[in-house]
Amino acid sequence: MKRKYFVWTPEATKCFLDVWETNLKSFRGKRKKTLIQKDMAEGMSDFGVTRIEIKAKLQVMTKRYRNEALEFSKTGVRPKWEYFSRLRNIFEREDDDFGEVLETISSTFQITNHHRANSNFRNQLARSLDVIWIQMWKRMIISITIIGGL
The missing domain is CATH 1.20.5 (Single alpha-helices involved in coiled-coils or other helix-helix interfaces)
Known part of the structure; x- marks a missing residue:
């Protein structure tokens, strides 16, 4: 039986962002990304998300943030995307x-x-x-x- 795709609810996304922030420094180290993603999935075990879904969410959220930030830099109009500010904080922490x-x-x-x-x-x-x-x-x-x- 084929597994159904995970549906990212606002609660699951908030938890994902919390777990991402918690593991932010690990991404800079020598540890393999797959192991960090696995840890992130374990941190979200209440939602039943897999490492592959974490990886995809990282890519999708990052791409969306890049597009929103680019548009913001061109127009000066603040994005309406609800996760923009949170991701901006994550990326700024990374630049500390x-x-x-x-x-x-x-x-x-x-x-x-x-x-x-x-x-x-x-x-x-x-x-x-x-x-x-x-x-x-x-x-x-x-x-x-x-x-x-x-």
Whole structure:
């Protein structure tokens, strides 16, 4: 007998968003997405949702959010989609790590001004900044891959 598709009620979607927020940092780590999705499905066991349905919901919600955000940026008219603000908060939380990186860069530049004469220090600083930028780009690519389902 073929299993019926899961119907996403507002309650199930709210629970999904709660579970997504709870697992947000896990998506950035080295853990496989399928295992995180499985954990998310277990967190929604009261609804009987599967890992595959979680994966599909992640992709659908992300795509819808991207489209709504693009339209918002073009028109300036706030989307009427009820989950837009919640997803925006999720994606902004995901970018919190970039704030830490920018603070590091800012404090590094302050140190640079103090040690301008020391060329060895400047070379070390340049290498450090390269590493920071590489890490930042990697995180952004990982986020796009995880959230976008690419």
